[in-house]
Amino acid sequence: MFATMNNMPFPLGDQFASKFTWFPEQASTFAKENDDLFFAITWLCVLFFIPIAGCLFYFAFKYKKPKGAKAESNTAHNTPLELAWSILPSFFLVAMFVYGAQSYLNRRTVPEGANDIGLKAFKWGWALDYGGGVINPELHILLDEPTKLSMRSSDVIHSVFIPAFRAKKDVVPGRYNYMWFEANVASEQVSQAELEAAKKANGDGPWDYDEHQFTSDGYKFFDLYCTEYCGKNHSAMQTAVVVHRTQEDLEAWIKQVSARPTDQPPAVWGEKLYSQRGCAGCHSVDGSKRVGPSFKGTYGSVRPLADGTTVKADENYINRSILYPKEKVVAGYPPVMPSYQGQLSPDDIDSIIAYLKTLSDSGKATVTPSDEAKTDTATKTDTATKTDNEN
Ligand code: HEC
Ligand SMILES: [Cu+2]
Numbered sequence: 001m002f003a004t005m006n007n008m009p010f011p012l013g014d015q016f017a018s019k020f021t022w023f024p025e026q027a028s029t030f031a032k033e034n035d036d037l038f039f040a041i042t043w044l045c046v047l048f049f050i051p052i053a054g055c056l057f058y059f060a061f062k063y064k065k066p067k068g069a070k071a072e073s074n075t076a077h078n079t080p081l082e083l084a085w086s087i088l089p090s091f092f093l094v095a096m097f098v099y100g101a102q103s104y105l106n107r108r109t110v111p112e113g114a115n116d117i118g119l120k121a122f123k124w125g126w127a128l129d130y131g132g133g134v135i136n137p138e139l140h141i142l143l144d145e146p147t148k149l150s151m152r153s154s155d156v157i158h159s160v161f162i163p164a165f166r167a168k169k170d171v172v173p174g175r176y177n178y179m180w181f182e183a184n185v186a187s188e189q190v191s192q193a194e195l196e197a198a199k200k201a202n203g204d205g206p207w208d209y210d211e212h213q214f215t216s217d218g219y220k221f222f223d224l225y226c227t228e229y230c231g232k233n234h235s236a237m238q239t240a241v242v243v244h245r246t247q248e249d250l251e252a253w254i255k256q257v258s259a260r261p262t263d264q265p266p267a268v269w270g271e272k273l274y275s276q277r278g279c280a281g282c283h284s285v286d287g288s289k290r291v292g293p294s295f296k297g298t299y300g301s302v303r304p305l306a307d308g309t310t311v312k313a314d315e316n317y318i319n320r321s322i323l324y325p326k327e328k329v330v331a332g333y334p335p336v337m338p339s340y341q342g343q344l345s346p347d348d349i350d351s352i353i354a355y356l357k358t359l360s361d362s363g364k365a366t367v368t369p370s371d372e373a374k375t376d377t378a379t380k381t382d383t384a385t386k387t388d389n390e391n
């Protein structure tokens with residue numbers, strides 16, 4: 001699992017060819033160039049280091065003098081030697097610079113027509129924006145086509161790193177940054193039987209990527225994680241990158257994650273949103289305190305606010321807490337919750353409320369039928385509040 005605390009140190013999905021390989025599989029157009037340049041520079045350094053260190057030791061022993069001997073030097077200028085050791089290495093330096101600069105400029109120049117995906121980094125997770133209100137923690141892209149990430153942070157400096165693509169870029173609050181890459185290895189899909197078995201083993205909780213090594217849709221994945229220390233759960237700031245072979249395949253996935261399936265009860269969808277949209281990073285469901293209050297028993301309880309007043313946590317309060325978190329701040333907590341205005345649909349918020357009800361005794365008493373049609377939050381909250389008042 002990614003969004004919540006993680007007890008596995010290395011949830012790697014990336015494939016290493018063998019134990020002795022330094023880097024994961026090369027899965028983007030940058031990867032080969034990157035590795036070739038890296039190894040060229042490394043071996044060049046080794047090539048210089050060995051004779052230099054060798055001479056150092058050789059001369060140290062060769063010219064060793066007994067203790068107390070007078071130090072004397074009669075070294076003179078040797079123009080050809082000095083020219084040789086200055087000019088020869090400078091060719092290597094210039095070559096390193098030229099290849100390095102070319103590669104850097106290539107990475108900073110997004111090809112025309114690249115597919116643009118929005119990325120928001122937050123403590124502690126990722127929100128990938130596919131347009132049309134579709135936001136998901138996983139990065140799904142197209143094979144052999146350039147993808148551009150338009151990136152921003154909602155709190156501190158994070159950094160995107162996709163080792164298999166050899167792609168890495170900081171995400172800085174207060175400004176947009178971008179990166180691009182072109183994947184050239186597609187994500188394989190596991191068999192339906194394997195997927196079913198994994199789903200059964202996984203149960204209802206958040207999908208365990210470490211355990212299964214493929215996504216809940218059955219795709220093998222590459223890793224994306226934060227590589228700029230950003231606080232307590234930095235190490236859990238990881239997600240999966242899936243490379244689709246065809247546009248149709250990618251679009252089918254986007255469609256599938258874009259809204260609550262009609263046959264899914266709101267509370268189940270709400271739980272999914274809770275783990276996928278970053279709530280879990282700040283709110284526990286077992287009563288323990290994280291950055292924000294736990295959701296356990298929240299619904300229907302009386303909340304003490306920072307301004308000394310209290311409020312009953314009904315549908316309206318929860319709805320407003322999600323859309324306008326700074327309006328009513330719970331006493332004893334910093335006002336750091338980001339607003340989800342425009343990012344969660346009314347049905348999404350309905351579903352989260354339904355999920356919160358399952359975590360609270362007073363919620364279970366007034367639980368709404370799960371097959372209730374998708375309605376506007378406003379009307380629904382109204383009726384629900386009435387039921388609530390009858391208790
Ligand atoms: C960066 C941390 C953070 C994230 C992410 C976050 N919250 Fe919060 N949330 C807080 C904090 C801190 C508070 C308490 C202070 C306040 O009321 O603003 C809070 C308060 C709340 C409250 C009022 C709770 C109460 O006890 O009265 C609700 C409801 C809520 N959040 C829902 C959500 C939902 C739903 C999400 C995900 C879609 C979410 N939050 C994501 C930090 C966060
Ligand atoms: Cu981070």
